[in-house]
Amino acid sequence: MRNVVYNGSREIYANMVSAAKSLLTHTKVDKVFFLIEDDIFPFPLPPVIETRNVRGLIREHFKPGGPNYGSRWTPLGLARWMLTKIFPDLDQILAIDADTIVMQDVGELFELPIDDYYFAGAREPVLTQNKGYLYINAGVMLCNLRKLREDKKDAEIISALNNRHFFFVGQDAMNELCRGHILAISSKYNACGFTEATNNKKILHFAGEREWVDGELATRYRTMPWPD
Numbered sequence: 001m002r003n004v005v006y007n008g009s010r011e012i013y014a015n016m017v018s019a020a021k022s023l024l025t026h027t028k029v030d031k032v033f034f035l036i037e038d039d040i041f042p043f044p045l046p047p048v049i050e051t052r053n054v055r056g057l058i059r060e061h062f063k064p065g066g067p068n069y070g071s072r073w074t075p076l077g078l079a080r081w082m083l084t085k086i087f088p089d090l091d092q093i094l095a096i097d098a099d100t101i102v103m104q105d106v107g108e109l110f111e112l113p114i115d116d117y118y119f120a121g122a123r124e125p126v127l128t129q130n131k132g133y134l135y136i137n138a139g140v141m142l143c144n145l146r147k148l149r150e151d152k153k154d155a156e157i158i159s160a161l162n163n164r165h166f167f168f169v170g171q172d173a174m175n176e177l178c179r180g181h182i183l184a185i186s187s188k189y190n191a192c193g194f195t196e197a198t199n200n201k202k203i204l205h206f207a208g209e210r211e212w213v214d215g216e217l218a219t220r221y222r223t224m225p226w227p228d
Contacts, residue, residue, distance in 0.1 A: 007035035099212035
C-alpha cells in the first residue's frame with residue numbers, strides 16, 4: 001500500500017493542501033492522511049485524503065511542559081514521532097513535510113528495501129560530518145512502522161523526547177537513537193538547503209524559506225483543482 005502522511009497546525013493547513021495536490025498530481029497513492037488539531041478541516045478534500053485530529057493522542061504520549069513540547073515548533077510536530085500509535089495497522093508510511101512540492105513521480109520511494117531499517121531519508125552532509133554518523137533530514141522519510149514497533153524503537157524515541165531536550169526535536173532524537181538502521185537516499189527526494197545539491201529535484205523542500213507559504217509554486221498548486 002502507498003500511504004502518505006502530512007502533519008500540521010492550523011496556520012499551515014493551506015500549505016498542506018498545496019503539498020498534497022502536488023503529490024497527487026504526479027504520484028499514484030492509495031491514501032493520504034492529514035494529522036491536524038481540529039475535527040473539521042477548513043478546505044475541501046478528495047476521498048483519497050483522510051483527516052485525523054491527533055491533539056489528544058499527542059497529549060497521551062508527550063508531556064505538555066516536557067523538554068520538547070512546543071520548544072521550537074507546535075506540538076503537532078511531535079505527531080511524526082508517534083506514527084506507530086496513530087497507524088497501528090500499517091507497516092510503513094511516507095512522511096512528508098507540508099513545506100514541500102512534489103515535481104515528479106516519486107512512486108519508487110514506496111519500493112525502497114527498508115526491511116532492516118527504521119527510516120530512509122536524504123543525508124544532511126554538514127550534520128553528518130559534525131556528528132560522525134549518518135544524519136538525515138526528516139522532511140521526507142519512509143518510515144518502517146513494523147520494525148519500529150517490533151524493536152520498541154518507537155517507545156525509545158518517545159521516551160527520549162519526554163526526558164531530554166533536542167535542538168531539532170524529533171529529527172535529532174531519531175538520528176541519534178536509530179544509528180546504523182537508517183537508509184540514505186538521494187537528495188533528489190528532498191532537495192533543500194540542508195541536503196546535498198542535485199540537478200534532478202523530484203521533491204522541493206522549502207525548509208526555512210518563505211517561498212513555501214506564498215511562492216509561485218505553492219500558490220499554483222493551492223489554487224488548482226484537485227487531480228482526478
